[in-house]
Amino acid sequence: MATQVIEPLSARRASRGDGVNRKQDSATKNTDRGGAAPPLRLLADVPLEEEVVLVRIDVAGEDVEPLLERGIVPGCTLCPVRHAPAGGPTVYRVDGSLVALRRETASCLCVRSALEAAGVLDSN
Amino acid sequence: MSAATPSPALAAGPVGKGAASDRPLVALVGPPNSGKSTLFNNLTGLRQRVANYPGVTVERRAGVVQSSAGPVDVVDLPGVHGLSPRSLDQIVTRNALLGELEGDRRPDAVVVVLDVTRLDSHLMVAEPVLGLGLPTLVVLTMADELDRRDGALRSRGLARELGVEVALVNARDGAALEPVRRFLAALHTGGDEVRACPIVVAADHHDDHPSGRSLPVVDIFAARRKRARALGRAAGFRAPRPSRSTNRLDALVLHRFWGPLVFAAVVALVFQAIFAWAEPLMDGAEAAIATSGEYLAGVMAEGWFRSLLIDGVWAGVGSVLVFLPQILILFFFIAVLEDSGYMARAAVIADRLMHRVGLQGKSFLPLLSAYACAVPAIMSARTVEDERDRIATIFIAPFMTCSARLPVYALLIAAFVPAGPLLGPFLGRQAAVLIALYALGLTAAIVTAAVLKRTLLRGRPLPFVMELPPYRWPSARSIAARLLDRTKIFLRRAGKIILIVTVVLWVLTQFPKTPGGEAPAIADSALGRAGQVIEPVIEPLGFDWRIGIGLVTSLAAREVIVGTLGTIYGVETRDDPDFELRAALQQDLDFGAAVALLIFFVFALQCMSTVAVMRRETGGWRWPIMQFGYMLALAYAGAWAANALL
Numbered sequence: 051m052a053t054q055v056i057e058p059l060s061a062r063r064a065s066r067g068d069g070v071n072r073k074q075d076s077a078t079k080n081t082d083r084g085g086a087a088p089p090l091r092l093l094a095d096v097p098l099e100e101e102v103v104l105v106r107i108d109v110a111g112e113d114v115e116p117l118l119e120r121g122i123v124p125g126c127t128l129c130p131v132r133h134a135p136a137g138g139p140t141v142y143r144v145d146g147s148l149v150a151l152r153r154e155t156a157s158c159l160c161v162r163s164a165l166e167a168a169g170v171l172d173s174n
Numbered sequence: 175m176s177a178a179t180p181s182p183a184l185a186a187g188p189v190g191k192g193a194a195s196d197r198p199l200v201a202l203v204g205p206p207n208s209g210k211s212t213l214f215n216n217l218t219g220l221r222q223r224v225a226n227y228p229g230v231t232v233e234r235r236a237g238v239v240q241s242s243a244g245p246v247d248v249v250d251l252p253g254v255h256g257l258s259p260r261s262l263d264q265i266v267t268r269n270a271l272l273g274e275l276e277g278d279r280r281p282d283a284v285v286v287v288l289d290v291t292r293l294d295s296h297l298m299v300a301e302p303v304l305g306l307g308l309p310t311l312v313v314l315t316m317a318d319e320l321d322r323r324d325g326a327l328r329s330r331g332l333a334r335e336l337g338v339e340v341a342l343v344n345a346r347d348g349a350a351l352e353p354v355r356r357f358l359a360a361l362h363t364g365g366d367e368v369r370a371c372p373i374v375v376a377a378d379h380h381d382d383h384p385s386g387r388s389l390p391v392v393d394i395f396a397a398r399r400k401r402a403r404a405l406g407r408a409a410g411f412r413a414p415r416p417s418r419s420t421n422r423l424d425a426l427v428l429h430r431f432w433g434p435l436v437f438a439a440v441v442a443l444v445f446q447a448i449f450a451w452a453e454p455l456m457d458g459a460e461a462a463i464a465t466s467g468e469y470l471a472g473v474m475a476e477g478w479f480r481s482l483l484i485d486g487v488w489a490g491v492g493s494v495l496v497f498l499p500q501i502l503i504l505f506f507f508i509a510v511l512e513d514s515g516y517m518a519r520a521a522v523i524a525d526r527l528m529h530r531v532g533l534q535g536k537s538f539l540p541l542l543s544a545y546a547c548a549v550p551a552i553m554s555a556r557t558v559e560d561e562r563d564r565i566a567t568i569f570i571a572p573f574m575t576c577s578a579r580l581p582v583y584a585l586l587i588a589a590f591v592p593a594g595p596l597l598g599p600f601l602g603r604q605a606a607v608l609i610a611l612y613a614l615g616l617t618a619a620i621v622t623a624a625v626l627k628r629t630l631l632r633g634r635p636l637p638f639v640m641e642l643p644p645y646r647w648p649s650a651r652s653i654a655a656r657l658l659d660r661t662k663i664f665l666r667r668a669g670k671i672i673l674i675v676t677v678v679l680w681v682l683t684q685f686p687k688t689p690g691g692e693a694p695a696i697a698d699s700a701l702g703r704a705g706q707v708i709e710p711v712i713e714p715l716g717f718d719w720r721i722g723i724g725l726v727t728s729l730a731a732r733e734v735i736v737g738t739l740g741t742i743y744g745v746e747t748r749d750d751p752d753f754e755l756r757a758a759l760q761q762d763l764d765f766g767a768a769v770a771l772l773i774f775f776v777f778a779l780q781c782m783s784t785v786a787v788m789r790r791e792t793g794g795w796r797w798p799i800m801q802f803g804y805m806l807a808l809a810y811a812g813a814w815a816a817n818a819l820l
């Protein structure tokens with residue numbers, strides 16, 4: 051039942067994301083790190099209720115600190131719980147507590163599915 | 175480095191009970207919304223504001239706790255995520271901890287307050303504080319929630335790992351605070367509870383150290399997170415499962431269809447209550463004031479003193495006092511919404527709009543609190559990290575309808591809008607007009623912010639990160655305390671500013687005496703003549719000199735206009751014992767002028783405390799003067815248009 055809602059939403063978000071992401075392209079986005087690791091995704095593209103692990107934060111300079119301070123640190127688990135009305139922020143469960151992020155911010159967070167990550171990030 | 179010496183010596187030892195500076199000084203530190211102010215209130219018996227969203231406390235507040243071994247100074251501080259100075263409230267805490275706050279010493283010890291349900295991330299951000307090397311007690315709050323949601327922790331284990339005392343408590347429950355009192359007492363006796371945490375924070379992850387940024391900040395935090403988790407694991411920490419009730423409520427409140435509807439219903443309920451629920455209370459208050467006035471008038475001898483008391487004070491102060499029930503109802507709702515956790519959700523719902531305007535979602539919380547009063551709202555703008563956004567937030571805060579406007583609105587609405595249903599039983603006509611006035615203020619705020627953010631205060635948007643605390647039952651005690659405080663503030667203002675103004679006004683109505691030694695007709699009195707000097711300026715708005723005097727006195731505070739009009743009409747109708755302000759206004763103002771007056775009050779910055787706090791928070795006169803002029807111009811133009819069109 052949930053997937054019915056998610057399909058059209060993520061499709062719509064993907065098309066809308068274009069303009070927002072452009073400034074990010076010059077940054078390190080999507081450069082692969084090591085061949086063996088599964089491909090990274092953007093948090094903004096993760097469907098509701100899928101648990102992922104944060105791998106990298108592509109936010110420049112000081113702007114990264116507000117995220118880190120609220121527990122959004124590489125290695126943390128993130129799970130989109132719900133979208134706010136009218137294209138507002140999305141609420142994520144971050145290691146058990148709730149944090150709302152805008153789509154632009156979620157598009158700067160590179161994640162990997164929690165199941166895949168269990169193998170890769172075992173050392174953590 | 176000093177962490178290496180666990181030094182009870184720092185605890186100042188047993189000291190005399192004389193000067194305040196002799197007492198040990200203890201700071202409450204921790205991440206936002208962890209329960210510091212709740213703990214502080216329970217320890218000191220003071221009433222610091224508590225609410226269920228991050229960033230409530232923005233100032234240092236001190237209190238004294240009587241421990242079994244003597245008094246201890248305890249200070250409540252704004253919540254911080256570490257010691258990096260990024261917003262003004264965090265700078266307050268940082269400076270207080272480092273003893274750099276002017277006129278303040280460095281604390282002798284810290285009580286680090288962490289929310290146990292979020293132990294990992296709170297330990298992570300607390301590491302720099304633990305590493306300060308001060309004697310430390312770690313208080314883990316929300317023990318009740320940890321239990322309820324099947325989490326677990328061995329606090330002894332954590333104490334062993336950290337090397338300091340750890341207390342797992344419910345900060346709302348005063349009885350559970352024994353360990354904290356013991357720690358405070360030990361500061362006097364030098365007991366062995368008083369130890370510094372042996373964590374040594376090396377320069378490379380002391381994010382306060384300018385030259386110490388050898389590691390990128392992301393790596394610093396990742397390393398801290400690892401250490402925090404290791405600590406939790408060693409202490410048998412089992413994270414609580416997500417709160418089911420919060421999940422269910424959020425499903426409704428943040429639902430794409432029901433969410434906005436719930437929001438609208440909440441707003442309608444609040445305003446409907448302000449009129450419907452308050453009515454019996456107000457009638458009662460009105461009757462009490464009228465009866466006591468008549469009684470006094472009956473027993474007192476005719477003379478100037480009776481006139482001062484009845485026509486001046488009773489009519490003036492009394493006409494403001496009757497609005498206390500409405501204000502309390504407003505504050506009741508604000509308290510419930512803030513304590514429950516709904517405000518943080520409202521900020522999320524409003525983020526889209528805020529983003530369009532160019533402001534951060536974070537600005538929304540100070541703006542919401544401006545519905546109570548602009549002064550604390552302007553101060554809570556300290557939580558806004560970007561300086562330009564902070565100024566923009568401060569600038570538009572006075573457009574939000576503060577509770578001091580309520581008496582003015584309620585008086586004019588009751589006089590000029592007939593009661594009756596608009597949307598069945600859900601919304602009456604008077605409540606709807608009140609909502610419209612609030613909406614007008616909000617619109618002005620939004621448009622102003624949009625213009626400012628595109629011109630004077632242009633800047634780059636920061637990422638929006640909003641923590642959503644779980645919903646919590648508002649505690650009856652804290653709501654009662656807030657209503658009591660509000661009543662005191664209201665009565666104090668009525669007893670000071672309004673009393674003084676009404677007495678001065680009454681005196682001005684008594685001179686110059688007529689040749690027969692009588693008080694003059696009010697239009698010929700000193701007050702009347704002064705009013706007539708102002709009259710040409712406000713005539714285009716449809717106001718006569720009485721309103722003009724009211725506009726001038728309301729510069730002190732908005733509700734003063736109600737007291738002023740009460741006194742003016744009270745003196746004018748001194749032969750009529752059944753004087754009613756509402757009826758007098760109906761006679762004197764036509765509908766267009768009444769709307770003009772309402773609009774004037776929506777826009778104008780009639781509040782000296784706001785101007786003063788603006789000056790302090792922006793560090794100069796530039797912004798307050800701009801704001802005052804801008805709002806006055808808007809008020810004048812709006813009122814003129816309303817009067818001309820209607």
Ligand SMILES: Nc1nc2c(ncn2[C@@H]2O[C@H](COP(=O)(O)OP(=O)(O)OP(=O)(O)O)[C@@H](O)[C@H]2O)c(=O)[nH]1
Binds near residue numbers: 223229230253345649
């Ligand atoms: N259930 C429960 N609720 C608590 C406890 N301690 C605090 N609260 C609630 O948590 C919320 C935040 O409490 P505050 O005391 O305002 O938190 P604070 O640390 O002062 O927050 P800031 O001033 O924003 O830094 C309020 O709703 C409190 O009622 C506790 O031990 N158990």
Ligand SMILES: [Mg+2]
Binds near residue numbers: 252
């Ligand atoms: Mg507080």
